[in-house]
Amino acid sequence: xxxxxxxxxxxxxxxxxxxxxxxxxxxxxxxxxxxxxxxxxxxxxxxxxxxxxxxxxxxxxxxxxxxxxxxxxxxxxxxxxxxxxxxxxxxxxxxxxxxxxxxxxxxxxxxxxxxxxxxxxxxxxxxxxxxxxxxxxxxxxxxxxxxxxxxxxxxxxxxxxxxxxxxxxxxxxxxxxxxxxxxxxxxxxxxxxxxxxxxxxxxxxxxxxxxxxxxxxxxxxxxxxxxxxxxxxxxxxxxxxxxxxxxxxxxxxxxxxxxxxxxxxxxxxxxxxxxxxxxxxxxxxxxxxxxxxxxxxxxxxxxxxxxxxxxxxxxxxxx
Amino acid sequence: xxxxxxxxxxxxxxxxxxxxxxxxxxxxxxxxxxxxxxxxxxxxxxxxxxxxxxxxxxxxxxxxxxxxxxxxxxxxxxxxxxxxxxxxxxxxxxxxxxxxxxxxxxxxxxxxxxxxxxxxxxxxxxxxxxxxxxxxxxxxxxxxxxxxxxxxxxxxxxxxxxxxxxxxxxxxxxxxxxxxxxxxxxxxxxxxxxxxxxxxxxxxxxxxxxxxxxxxxxxxxxxxxxxxxxxxxxxxxxxxxxxxxxxxxxxxxxxxxxxxxxxxxxxxxxxxxxxxxxxxxxxxxxxxxxxxxxxxxxxxxxxxxxxxxxxxxxxxx
Numbered sequence: 001x002x003x004x005x006x007x008x009x010x011x012x013x014x015x016x017x018x019x020x021x022x023x024x025x026x027x028x029x030x031x032x033x034x035x036x037x038x039x040x041x042x043x044x045x046x047x048x049x050x051x052x053x054x055x056x057x058x059x060x061x062x063x064x065x066x067x068x069x070x071x072x073x074x075x076x077x078x079x080x081x082x083x084x085x086x087x088x089x090x091x092x093x094x095x096x097x098x099x100x101x102x103x104x105x106x107x108x109x110x111x112x113x114x115x116x117x118x119x120x121x122x123x124x125x126x127x128x129x130x131x132x133x134x135x136x137x138x139x140x141x142x143x144x145x146x147x148x149x150x151x152x153x154x155x156x157x158x159x160x161x162x163x164x165x166x167x168x169x170x171x172x173x174x175x176x177x178x179x180x181x182x183x184x185x186x187x188x189x190x191x192x193x194x195x196x197x198x199x200x201x202x203x204x205x206x207x208x209x210x211x212x213x214x215x216x217x218x219x220x221x222x223x224x225x226x227x228x229x230x231x232x233x234x235x236x237x238x239x240x241x242x243x244x245x246x247x248x249x250x251x252x253x254x255x256x257x258x259x260x261x262x263x264x265x266x267x268x269x270x271x272x273x274x275x276x277x278x279x280x281x282x283x284x285x286x287x288x289x290x291x292x293x294x295x296x297x298x299x300x301x302x303x304x305x306x307x308x309x310x311x312x313x314x315x316x317x318x319x
Numbered sequence: 320x321x322x323x324x325x326x327x328x329x330x331x332x333x334x335x336x337x338x339x340x341x342x343x344x345x346x347x348x349x350x351x352x353x354x355x356x357x358x359x360x361x362x363x364x365x366x367x368x369x370x371x372x373x374x375x376x377x378x379x380x381x382x383x384x385x386x387x388x389x390x391x392x393x394x395x396x397x398x399x400x401x402x403x404x405x406x407x408x409x410x411x412x413x414x415x416x417x418x419x420x421x422x423x424x425x426x427x428x429x430x431x432x433x434x435x436x437x438x439x440x441x442x443x444x445x446x447x448x449x450x451x452x453x454x455x456x457x458x459x460x461x462x463x464x465x466x467x468x469x470x471x472x473x474x475x476x477x478x479x480x481x482x483x484x485x486x487x488x489x490x491x492x493x494x495x496x497x498x499x500x501x502x503x504x505x506x507x508x509x510x511x512x513x514x515x516x517x518x519x520x521x522x523x524x525x526x527x528x529x530x531x532x533x534x535x536x537x538x539x540x541x542x543x544x545x546x547x548x549x550x551x552x553x554x555x556x557x558x559x560x561x562x563x564x565x566x567x568x569x570x571x572x573x574x575x576x577x578x579x580x581x582x583x584x585x586x587x588x589x590x591x592x593x594x595x596x597x598x599x600x601x602x603x604x605x606x607x608x609x610x611x612x613x614x615x616x617x618x619x620x621x622x623x624x625x626x627x628x629x630x631x632x633x634x635x636x
Contacts, residue, residue, distance in 0.1 A: 031608070060609045063561050066548065067599075067609070070365035074603040077352045077361065091465050091554040095476055118465060122553065164461050 021052060022081040024282060027072055027093075028058040028110070029086050034251050035271050036086075039111070042275025043084075049276075050283045055080070065092040072096035076103065082127075082282045086110040090167075094122040101125055106285060110278055111271075112168075116293065127285055130278045130295040132269040134168050134248075137299045138175025138220070140267045141246045144301050145218050146184045148244050148264070154186035155217035158209045160195040160202050160230060162222040169197070169222040172248055176220045187218065195226040202226035206233040210243075219245045224254035224266055231263045250302050250318055258304055265303045270317040273297050331587040332575030334626040338619060339594050346601035353604055360482055366596035367485040368393070368544045368560070370589060372567035373574075374496045375540030377588045378533050380571055381500065383513040383580025384440045386537045388429060388447035389544075389567050393560030395451040396421040396545030401464040401555020404471075411468040418546035419539060425451050426538015430531035440534075448564070455557040464555035475550025485547045492543065497585035509533060513580025569616065570595055573623045594619060 026043055028036050040056060047054045057075060059067045065088045072085065073096050083100045087093040090113060097107045101124060112131030119126050149155065159176060162169020173192060180187055191209050195202040202221055210216055210233070219234070221227035227247025234243045240262075247254055250268020257263040274297045285291050300306075300314050307315075347354040372389045379386045400418035403409050425447060432443045477484045500506040508529055512519045520526055541560075548559050574591030576583035595616055602612045 055606050057603060057606070058609060060613060063558060065556065065558065066368060066552070066560075069552065070599065071603050071609070073361050073365065074358075074600050077355070077358050077604060089463060089554075089556075091463055092552050092556075094553065095551065121466070 022286070023053040023055060023079065024082045024084055024279065025075045025078075025080040025105075026054050026056045026110075027068065027075060027083070027085040028056065029062040029068070029088050030060065030064075031058045032061070034253075035249060035269070039086075039271035039275035042272040042277075043279055044275075046276035046279030050279055052081075052279070052283070054279070059088075062088060065089060069093055069096055073099070076100060076105075080105060081286070082106050082108060084108040084110050084278055084282065085113075087113040089113070090115045090118055091122075094119060094124055097124045097126075098122060106282070108278060108282060111274060112294075126293075128281060128291050128293050128295055130274055130281060131297065132274065132299050133296045134171035135175035135178075136296075137248050137267045137269065138172040138177075138222075139179035140299060140301050141172075141220050141248065141265070142176045142179035142183065144246060144265050144267075144303070145180070145187070145220070145244055149184070149187065149217060151184050152186060153184060153217070155188075156190040156213045156215060157187050157218040157220065158206065158213075158216060158230075159189055159192040160205055160219065160221040160226050161192060162194065162226075163196045164194040166197075169194075172222040173220075190216070195221065195229075197223055197225060199225045199229035202229035203233045206230040207237075210234070210237050210239065214239075216243055219243060221245070221247050223247060224249040224251045224263075227263055227266065228253060228257055231257065235262065248299075250300075255302065255307065255318070258302055259307055261304060265301055268300050268302045268318055270297055270299065270314065273317045331584050331590065332623070332627055334630070335574050335587060335590045335594065335623055338573075338623060339590050339597070342594060342597050342601070346597060346604070350601060350604040353601055356481075358600065358604075360486060362593070362596045362600045363486045363489065364483045365600065366592050367489045368548050369563055369566045369570060369595070370489050370592040371492055371540050371544040371547070372560075372563055373570035373588045373592050374493060374585055375537035376564070376567040377571045377574075377576050377583045377585055378496075378500065378509060379440075379537045380568070380576050380578060381513045381580060381583030382509045382530070382533050383516070384433070384530070384533065385444060385568075386429065386534065387441065387444040387564050388425065388451055389537065389541045390560035390563035390565075391448045391451035391455070392422050392425045392538055392541035393545040393548060393563060394557055395425060395455040395458075396542040397549040397559045398455040398459045398464065398555045398557050400546060400549055401467065402458055404468065405464050405466065405555070411470045414467065414471050414549070415474075415546060418549065419542040422538045422540070422542020422545060423535050424538070426535040426541065427531065429538065430534030433534060434527045434530035452557075459555060459557040461557060463557070465553060467550065467553050467555075471550050472553060473550075475547060475552070485551060488543070488547060492540075493585055493589050500583065500585055505529075505532070510581060510583065513577070513583070515581075566595065569620050573620055575623075575627070591623075 057071050068088050083105050106127040109126050109129035112129050159173050161173045193205050219230045224247040231245040244264045247266040250266045254266040396418040399421035400414040403417040404414045432438050433440045508524045570592040571588045574587035598615045599612050
């Protein structure tokens, strides 16, 4: 009996790829982070809806660049119809993506980690990039701050950037600064410092700046982890009524903190939607439809009011 | 001469060969694409960086030393080489000189501090791990230095006769290094130093000079690995080689190098590196998460040394 069950299971496993029309290879940075977990869920449900198979790989951390290249090369040993990658940096995967192109496999840039000009220079054709508009996310953060403080407000604002040299963090910080200068010139950024995506480091920066500028009115951090470090410091200093703290990502920790009335807002990315749409767009591409080179997935501002009301339709995609 | 005695003469632990063969059979059964030429060169290509670092690690560990700065020196040399060509504007051969030179200089600094200042190797190379990584980030402002000349890309991306250039470099480097460790006076002195430092001194070996040479050689290997990495990804990357020193040491130990010195062979180390490469490749082909790969490599490491203990003591526990 056991033998029969086992062979049936094996048969099922073997015949599964034959049933599905196509297989997409998906290579992520890491899954040890709720953001990528949500994106994986989006890919999974997108693939199920489209009736395609997918194989998903990730490496041990978002710093493991060469292991990601090696994994990418290994993935190409198995047959696939599209390669969807979230590269750890803008150059590491190029040799592998070039090979994919040569094998006739279209390449998709998940979460906007590749530079189209550099890729073209290396002989890689990216079918399309899909991800959040980080400049717009920063601007949305500024809009929220201005909506709280007023367009004619004056005061001091701290910006906590991402890892120095990281393009995502820079876009968010720049987007915030540009929009703030445009909409509320009275609010001045007294410091813009790299927090290296590190909660503890962001807490220390906040402490230092609060000491130097006790009259600080706002903090914008380029991700939620850093915003949460900052908000705890603000509470410890007893300045929660004076300082508005805003993060980016909309991850589950941030949602919890917002519901508890600690973090003021987070500009939520919708990684679930990014993953889901990426798979859908590949389907369109395969069907010969025109697909834009840069697909921007919207971001939304999460606040206690928005979360408590729960009526915003896009909330469904906040995972 | 039987096959076993050939490998024993070459200081290769037979257990590591059994593990390697077992893995090849297992992976071939589990994945239909595992046993193909293209996948074999894939594994070799993925093994080059850690494999070359592991050669450096084998020399140092055989002499009862340790080098924890291998991965950081790789990153430093990658950045120095790329900066000389792309920031300073020197012609492409300076990229090779820059990578190898930066590696050797950092290695020599390790060697001098260990041999002359008599600071323990663990501390010196732990310090260098931070110094070299920090310097790499400073030189590059934390950014990858992208866009190398085509001559350099040949070293990393070309496939003469269908085989990736880095694989040729790995094989040649390993063959020469194996000869040096197993068949030259320098190699014999290295193993003697690792076996018993006092005895080595008593027989007239210049231990101080030998240590400086060993750490410089280790740095050279890190520089060479940095060169290949840089050429392969077309970027001087300051974060390259993060924690690779541990992978290199693991490969050396799986291959039969004694962590406390006195025994080591480059051929064995290459087998160790291949075991790790095959595990990573095979598990990826079977669509297993990288988390399992780390667990598998950890298990093989402990198992390989345990098998060795069983053999040397003649009993299981």
